[in-house]
Amino acid sequence: MFDFTLAAADPHTAARSGAYNTPHGPIATPVFAPVGTQATVKTLTPRDLAEVGATLVLANTYHLYLRPGVHLVQDFGGLHSFMGWPQPLLTDSGGFQVFSLAQMRKVDADGVTFRSHLDGSLHRFTPESAIAAQEALGADIIMCLDECPDPLDRAYNEQALRRTHAWASRCQAAHRRTDQALFGIVQGGIFDDLRVESARILTALGFAGYAIGGLSVGETKPQMYATLDVTVPELPADRPRYLMGVGAPEDVIEGVARGIDIFDCVLPTRVARNGGLFTRGGRLNMRNAQYAADPLPVEPGCDCYACQHFSRAYLRHLLKAEEILGLHLATIHNVRFMLRLMADIRSHIAAGTFAAFRGQFMAGYRLPNQEARHAQHAATLARRQTERVTR
């Protein structure tokens, strides 16, 4: 159980491909995990998920702890059974959402006390209770409780790191179920020395896998990539590496190039519900008038149900008319886009052609322009505290 077989390594980058075995089947890596926050990847049935090629799916302990409650899920045989997903699952510890609650939480050495964003009721997570909650949920991969500071705030990161490491050790001691792999989470913001220290301490503790947390929450992309550059080499090569909460297509390519095996992100599903459709040429805003009479599928050549059956014009009509089917079809496409991208990445690593593929992809993929990105970045920062809760 939890064998990690590395089958190929790219000769020009740190990219690698392989298979991570779990009690609910193997995960071909590098993998992108769609996010099923509340025990559902928004708008998709398990059948839809299987059809788009999902293997690993993520769910949020914070949300499920509050509603419907982890013991109810446990009584239903765990999350796989409750939500009807027979393939691998990963739960986070709940820490990320709790630390996003801003004024509604208070951290101490032993844990974190917080108020529910649903009804304001008071709750507490400790390393031990976060593990207990995840053991009740029963995902294949579970995460240590960590503290998630602003990645740019050095003083806060230094302080938080001590707690994160102490909590990692307590999570390890508390964890009982041998059919779950417990991953440690490297923190340290954008500070190279803190990241290296964190990676070394967690590696010394010895986890089934290692996550890199606290990124894609305020730093720039170059800062994120530079952080990966110094952190990944400190992690054991024979364990899976998971970059948490990162999943823009360009970030996945750059993460893989730096040796990341696992990604998760709400971006493809959230963007879909706003009418943003991924293509290899960039993101299309399907609500734009230019698609009103466009007979093409969202992305010619895509094998998803939406692209195989419907025009951009129909999808735009659905989105403009605020029809749920529009959100559903857009989500199917974006998740399939990510999973096709991952399959292509794995093929190119196996063939030794990943570096060329990376270059081609980045040349063809039109990023939002710099100005738009800066504006978006500022807006993201402003919205961050509320948004993170709903990840």
Add this chain to the structure above:
Amino acid sequence: MFDFTLAAADPHTAARSGAYNTPHGPIATPVFAPVGTQATVKTLTPRDLAEVGATLVLANTYHLYLRPGVHLVQDFGGLHSFMGWPQPLLTDSGGFQVFSLAQMRKVDADGVTFRSHLDGSLHRFTPESAIAAQEALGADIIMCLDECPDPLDRAYNEQALRRTHAWASRCQAAHRRTDQALFGIVQGGIFDDLRVESARILTALGFAGYAIGGLSVGETKPQMYATLDVTVPELPADRPRYLMGVGAPEDVIEGVARGIDIFDCVLPTRVARNGGLFTRGGRLNMRNAQYAADPLPVEPGCDCYACQHFSRAYLRHLLKAEEILGLHLATIHNVRFMLRLMADIRSHIAAGTFAAFRGQFMAGYRLPNQEARHAQHAATLARRQTERVTR
């Protein structure tokens, strides 16, 4: 084309079963048509619709005329092609929605002028333009433009009936496409003599099929059933009879018993989105706390995807968490419920056992109690004018 083959007649009631052939395939009757207001049955893909056993699907000319526009749909090869539904379609004339606009429309002998509920822009439907719009959309069954008065207002019904009959004649003259069946619509409110007069005038004009309009919009159920009792016998036996906008399970049973062949209604899909799930025992409010830990499917024995894969507890969780998947699964179940009910009705008519089935069904199906129904009725009346627009 448009052969209507009656295969069986119930010996004890006016129920009959058969097949209505259309350019997009046969419709086994009696049939329930799910409503795809804006060229989508809310939350369902065409694949879902086929899986639950839909044949005839309804779309609303008023909505599609405003958005995305009937000529855009025509440019995409018509509604079947635009929305990806290869089986039979029916469009209404748009009259029902326009007459629901209350202060936003003005009727004259030639047609009706109205303001869009979307942007307040001014538009006009005449019998000729309503047919032209429906010819552009290209459904298999299309409807005459009619005036839809309050069923309890005799003076208004007398006046409106003259226009409805004149418009039916003009629709007939305007209709060109031989691959579309044009149905006339009998009006007359709850007034027996007006209904008989309307049925006779329309029958004399000679339509491919006959609809009974203006019911289920304010009168009581006994009034509706009594109106069917006097109207249906006036319609030619060899043409399909369509009871517009009616689709509560008990009303379908009672309508079939009175000789109705076609039903449509938003009720099963709208109620689903509010968490109301149909079973043979009555409607369950799946948001209720009593289902929080219920491991049963919505309706044991149901073959729909939702019942085959998920517990009431999971569905309740999704609905409480306002997850789109909850709306989707509830809709799948309710539409499948209606289509299984219709299949059972057809089998029992064929076997000569419909009367017994009707008795069993009505004995087992718990109607909302009288008080709740009166309250609901009053609320419906109050909301009617806005709701009708969004049917």
